[in-house]
Amino acid sequence: MEQVLRGVAGAVTAITGFEKGSGKTAFLSLALPHARQAGPVALFTIGSDGASGPAKRSRSAGIRVEPGDVVLTTEPLARASESRFEILHTVPGRVALGRLVLGRARRGGCVTLVGAEHFSALSQAMTLIRAEGWAASALIDGAVARMTQIAALPGWAPPGPESTRSAGRLQFAFAVRADRGNLARVAARIRLLDRLADLPLDDGRDPEVLRLEGPLTSEGLRALPQGTAAFSLEDFTKVFVEPPEFLRALEARRVLVRRTFHLLCFAVILRDLSRQAFLEALGPHGAPRILFNPYEAA
């Protein structure tokens, strides 16, 4: 577990969950001390899992920060925090909870992160943090529904095909809560994501590879020109096809991506389910990336 979590140091890690209560924020808190090994950490949230109302929509639970950590929150929440913040930057726009600011913690304490209304504001904030050297790593608490948007965020390295599995990468960690009720669905999604994360890189040199733009849907998959032996997507977050259908497509055609992201792990919390039962449901794929219940006592 320690080895996996060390992978967040120096990287931009988006922690996404399949559904509400999957443990994203808890996993972020767990990863935070490991990220600090590389220096100050920037902490963001994007959306939330099913919360509603203007105030709740972009707000996450409190996170404990240490001096040097950089957070995106609002001025009133920064003021109300146990921590004290040095104001580094004001983010354009305003959310229901007040004006958004980037603040650097001067004292340890809990603070509530707040997400920007527009993704472009978050993207700009991240670019600025990197350019100013305010943080060495970033952790983003974001719902899985926002994965496509997260993929558009800048890594610490310049985006583009060259931004692959290298330092400064943008990577994903998935928080998953599994029980008997959702086991089949969760296992299918993990299998799919595991395959997607391993899709080979399209270097643009193979003329047989059809380059698709935008999201891939069931309809788009069926509308592929006859005889298409290989196609490439911008990145794996552009797949909006049910797992069985996409896995069938993978058997019939070569699928590549033009930008790869590292998949750090699936942090799996099991309820009333043994590891053995979960692994059996999962099948041969995905097991190496599973981080079983990181909160389980040794």
Added chain:
Amino acid sequence: MREFFTYAEFEDFWQKFRPLTPFGREVHARRPVQTRADELEALWDQTQVALDLLAGCDEFQASRLSHHLKRLPRIPREERALYDEVELFQVKKFLHNYRALVQRLPESVQRFFGLEWPCQDLLERLGVGRQSPETFYVSDEYSDELAGIRAEIRRADETLARIRARRAAEIEEAWNLGFGTREFLVVPRERLRSPGDSPEAGLARMERWLLVEAYDQAHVLVRPRASAEELRLEEERSGLQARERAAEDRVLEDLSSRVRAELPHLEACRKAVQAFDLALARARLSREQALTRPRLTLEGPIHIQGGRFVPCEETCRRLGTTYRPLEATFDTSATVVFGSNMGGKTVVLKTLAFLQACAQTGLFVPAGRFVTRVFHSFHYVGEGAERGPSQGLSGFGFEVRQFNRVWRDLDQPTLALFDEFARTTHSQEAEALISAILEALAGNPRAVALFSTHFRGVRRLPGVRYLRMKGLDRKGLDFGQAKAEGPDSGQATGTDLDQRIRLIDNHMEYLLVPDEGIPRNSDALAVATLLGMDPALAGRAERFFLEGNETTS
């Protein structure tokens, strides 16, 4: 006004004008049109000063100016009892970058733009303690009271950390549960039951140390329970934090009063830096696009030398065709421009619209020389203008409504461009209507109106200038080639069509020349032939055309 700017295809060019500060961007978003000559001259003077500044700067120096301009944030402009930390941060960051910018400018430029530096004391006060010049923090050094409270909070935090560490060690020893950095643990239920304990005794012992929640049938979720001492210290810390907020508020009140006192100076700095930012952006655009300063005349003629309609110039560059800048003088209130299709008469009108749009938004212009007037109203009448919500009007009906708006504005300096006005009605009626308008405009020194038209029957009136596009140079053109390409040539598309258009472009002389009213061969029929119309059909049409000319002459 909006239709005029749309007709001029000005929007894309305006987007190349990029102020760097939020204050400059506000002006850019409004796109104000200046209608006073002195204000325009002042803007152009500023652009010239900025151009001279850039000419004396190396790349690094210019980039430093941009660097500081980009980092200027918005600042509060209204007087308020209390500014929050964010507003004070904005003031501090503004002042830091403003000062750095001013220090990089020659004194003459500082004086010209009124870039004074009156807020040294405020900047120093906003930077008290250990903080970087572009961030803001209510540091301990602002008040002894605040420093004292924070020292107490630090001690409380240290004590709390020690207590928690001790408690974690005790829990680990008693239960073999290592929390590390984790706030909670998921534990098998049997781990919490000691061999000799009764269930009640076990639960009681456990609950002294741990908060226990059900997790699933085999596990519980546990987190350390705060001891009485911890709870007391947390309460104490909470009280200290309330005192800390109050002490911070007193610092904020003091800083706010200082900001309030400097608001007039801050506003002066904001205005000065806004003017400088806009001037520098205009100067950068002038260098990128080879723009020159326009000249103003009160009621004299409009002169265009080497006038470039940038959107068309860019299209020509993309297509690899030659772009010919406009040479023109419009020395009467009304001018008629005749010409065949694809002869360039619309581009003449658009070039004037584009140059005028540049000039009256304060930019320099893409021309070797542009002498013009300051207009208060701008009109475009013709195809493509927005029809608005009215229903049931024909194309002609809309044009008449557009014209009525022009007519109402003619008591003030007006530039009106009529691109093939009344083209959808009967030619004789259209000629009569245009003639009447020309007659009315000829005696109006406040207006400048250009009409592009195919209607050669408009009256020759005193005070109206008649020009035509020089048209097609037929030398070297092989009209038989179109026929050789067979019946499909009329449906030319893609590369073939591009080649035909290029051929027409290369033989079209985009020059304005006086029109003496003498009948000429029809360029339109020649263009139709070059675009693939059956030459026999085009030839027959040419004969009818010439017969018609003979009859009318």
